[in-house]
Amino acid sequence: MTTLPPPGTKKLGLVIDLDTCVGCHACAVACKQWNDVGAYGPLNDQDPYGAAPDGAWLNRVHSYDVGTPDGDSLTLHFPRSCLHCENAACVTVCPTGASYKRAEDGIVLVDPDTCIGCKLCAWACPYGAREIDPLDRTMKKCTLCVDRIHNPDLPEQDRQPACVQACPTRARHFGDLGDPDSPVSKLVAERGGRPLAPELGYAPTNRYLPPRKRRNRTGDTGAPARLDDHGFDPDRASPLLRWVDRLLSR
Amino acid sequence: MHPAFSVILFTTLSGAGYGLLFWLGLVLLSGGAGLPPRMQLAGLVAGAVLVIAGLLASVAHLGRPERAWRAFSQWRTSWLSREGVAAVFSLAVMAALGAALCTGAGGGTMRVLAILLCLSSLLTVYCTARIYSCLRPVPAWHNRWVLPGYLLLAVASGGVWLWGLLAFGASATLQGLFDLLLPWLVVAAVAVKFAYWRHIDTRAAGITPASLLGLAAGSRVSPFEAPHTEDNFLLKEMGFALARKHGRPLRRLAVLLMALVLPLLMAAQLLPPFRLPAAVMAVLAVMSGVLVERWLFFAQARHVVLGYYDAQPT
Numbered sequence: 001m002t003t004l005p006p007p008g009t010k011k012l013g014l015v016i017d018l019d020t021c022v023g024c025h026a027c028a029v030a031c032k033q034w035n036d037v038g039a040y041g042p043l044n045d046q047d048p049y050g051a052a053p054d055g056a057w058l059n060r061v062h063s064y065d066v067g068t069p070d071g072d073s074l075t076l077h078f079p080r081s082c083l084h085c086e087n088a089a090c091v092t093v094c095p096t097g098a099s100y101k102r103a104e105d106g107i108v109l110v111d112p113d114t115c116i117g118c119k120l121c122a123w124a125c126p127y128g129a130r131e132i133d134p135l136d137r138t139m140k141k142c143t144l145c146v147d148r149i150h151n152p153d154l155p156e157q158d159r160q161p162a163c164v165q166a167c168p169t170r171a172r173h174f175g176d177l178g179d180p181d182s183p184v185s186k187l188v189a190e191r192g193g194r195p196l197a198p199e200l201g202y203a204p205t206n207r208y209l210p211p212r213k214r215r216n217r218t219g220d221t222g223a224p225a226r227l228d229d230h231g232f233d234p235d236r237a238s239p240l241l242r243w244v245d246r247l248l249s250r
Numbered sequence: 251m252h253p254a255f256s257v258i259l260f261t262t263l264s265g266a267g268y269g270l271l272f273w274l275g276l277v278l279l280s281g282g283a284g285l286p287p288r289m290q291l292a293g294l295v296a297g298a299v300l301v302i303a304g305l306l307a308s309v310a311h312l313g314r315p316e317r318a319w320r321a322f323s324q325w326r327t328s329w330l331s332r333e334g335v336a337a338v339f340s341l342a343v344m345a346a347l348g349a350a351l352c353t354g355a356g357g358g359t360m361r362v363l364a365i366l367l368c369l370s371s372l373l374t375v376y377c378t379a380r381i382y383s384c385l386r387p388v389p390a391w392h393n394r395w396v397l398p399g400y401l402l403l404a405v406a407s408g409g410v411w412l413w414g415l416l417a418f419g420a421s422a423t424l425q426g427l428f429d430l431l432l433p434w435l436v437v438a439a440v441a442v443k444f445a446y447w448r449h450i451d452t453r454a455a456g457i458t459p460a461s462l463l464g465l466a467a468g469s470r471v472s473p474f475e476a477p478h479t480e481d482n483f484l485l486k487e488m489g490f491a492l493a494r495k496h497g498r499p500l501r502r503l504a505v506l507l508m509a510l511v512l513p514l515l516m517a518a519q520l521l522p523p524f525r526l527p528a529a530v531m532a533v534l535a536v537m538s539g540v541l542v543e544r545w546l547f548f549a550q551a552r553h554v555v556l557g558y559y560d561a562q563p564t
Contacts, residue, residue: 002324018464023475052480060482062558063475064459069468078463080477080558089386095321095331114320117313120330122487123251126387126457128555131483137313194464197457200386200554208464 002094004087005103011178012105012144013084013205014164015187019212021171023063023077030166031059031081031142039147040112044135056131056140058082059163072214079163079172082129082142083196083204084108090121090130090141099139106178106205107144115139126200149174177205251388252490253548260308261378262407262540264337265400267300268371269408270415271344275368277412277424278347278360284421291351293415298344300411305337329384333377340370375404382547389455389564390551395446399439399547403540406432406439410511410536414529417518429519436511436536443543447501450550457554459561471561488553497550500542507539 035058036043045055059081066076084101088108091099098115101108110121110130115138122130122139130141145161148154158165164172175184184207187193193207234242274293277285285293309315322338324331347363349355355363379400382391413428460469481489511532518528554564 002327004327028477054480054482056483057478060477062473062477064463064561065472065474066463066465067470069466075474076463076465076471078558089384092327093330093381093384095324095328095334096317097320097324114317115314116317116320118311118321118330119313119487120328120381122483123553124385124387126462126554128484128488128558132313132487134483196464197461197554199461200457210465 027163034162086203264304265404271297278364284424417529
């Protein structure tokens with residue numbers, strides 16, 4: 001059913017820290033690896049070792065030069081994947097009901113057995129979260145590793161999305177954004193986490209933590225703002241040193 | 251957006267077919283005066299062939315055409331699904347009308363079927379337009395000029411088709427009526443397209459890269475490193491830039507082709523023996539004009555997601 005469920009209390013999603021992401025693409029690779037063999041796999045590539053490989057990835061990492069209004073200049077690494085929107089137009093435009101949003105946890109999924117590959121959901125997504133599988137010719141998207149997070153066969157600590165587990169800088173956090181007391185909600189409140197392009201009205205669940213203010217100047221790092229002048233001060237030097245200074249200054 | 255030929259062909263052919271059926275429905279509603287029964291049937295068959303050819307082209311756009319039947323299920327939310335339902339309903343009306351024409355059904359039945367033909371034709375084109383105009387991430391589609399553009403182009407191109415059919419045999423009154431009506435339809439369609447182009451050229455949706463990245467407003471963003479080495483689905487499907495380069499001459503070509511109907515109309519009235527070749531040329535001109543227009547409708551539409559790649563506002 002492509003009718004959106006009424007907003008639930010549980011909203012599983014990701015919080016991505018743009019301050020600590022180093023753009024290593026480990027999340028994208030881990031995502032591709034897991035989802036190629038997971039319940040919603042395979043995640044195919046066409047001509048993977050040829051001249052022009054083409055394949056579906058559920059997570060893409062962009063890198064930008066950014067100048068902030070505060071005058072900071074920084075390199076920003078930006079992992080882009082499905083935001084599991086509250087108002088997911090990708091679901092409502094689907095003509096077959098293959099796209100759906102789960103009422104119990106808000107995850108947006110595609111049923112690979114009923115998708116007709118009309119691509120309308122990809123057109124309806126402003127965030128580029130959906131890519132067509134070039135071999136299966138159906139739409140693929142982030143499942144929030146639904147086959148991991150609720151999987152009783154996995155040890156407790158592994159029940160989180162592959163991208164979150166793979167991140168070497170802990171820039172990715174998974175949790176319930178519908179619960180104001182969850183660690184991810186607290187992190188969002190503390191760091192001013194933001195939704196992407198909220199003016200489009202999609203009400204994304206995922207949040208991005210903006211980069212912290214840069215510490216550009218020596219004073220910002222806790223070191224003395226200006227190093228002491230270690231030059232010679234004749235007024236404070238001993239008589240012997242004053243005599244040596246006079247001798248050498250001739 | 252990538253101008254997929256299957257979708258362009260679909261909207262152009264089925265638009266013209268439904269336009270033709272709409273006018274045929276109106277003629278039948280007035281009792282079919284001036285149009286001999288064999289021409290009524292010919293009009294119905296021509297409209298149905300155009301519509302079915304368009305629908306088949308649209309199925310070719312699907313990754314899994316064998317599952318196309320599933321698209322009728324989500325009419326509660328999806329305009330694509332609604333369009334499928336409306337199209338099937340219109341095909342049923344056409345079949346019923348064909349049977350009624352062959353068996354020479356009574357006036358009451360004919361009138362009901364003619365009304366249903368008019369309504370289902372307009373409804374299907376309306377649904378087609380709504381598929382595009384409901385997509386917020388494509389500002390060139392999500393605006394008030396898309397719906398009148400689709401409806402008027404369908405009614406105008408279908409009108410040219412019917413006018414062409416009338417040349418094969420119809421009363422002078424009916425021909426005269428369409429001689430008078432058609433210029434206004436073509437002018438209205440072209441005027442709406444001008445308004446549409448003016449709108450998309452002057453109004454940006456104002457979605458900035460800073461907003462797409464969740465950064466403070468006013469942040470300056472430029473791409474530093476691409477997320478992938480080859481074009482992916484997003485760039486192939488949304489990142490079409492050729493028509494932005496050749497947009498103006500192509501727009502002029504589309505208008506020129508559609509406007510070609512006007513001198514042909516005049517020639518047909520001044521030189522009655524020229525009516526048939528003029529009709530054929532007018533149909534060819536208007537169809538190629540709408541094809542170019544439809545190609546531009548896709549190729550000149552920028553999707554918001556491109557902002558992630560070129561860091562330009564949409």
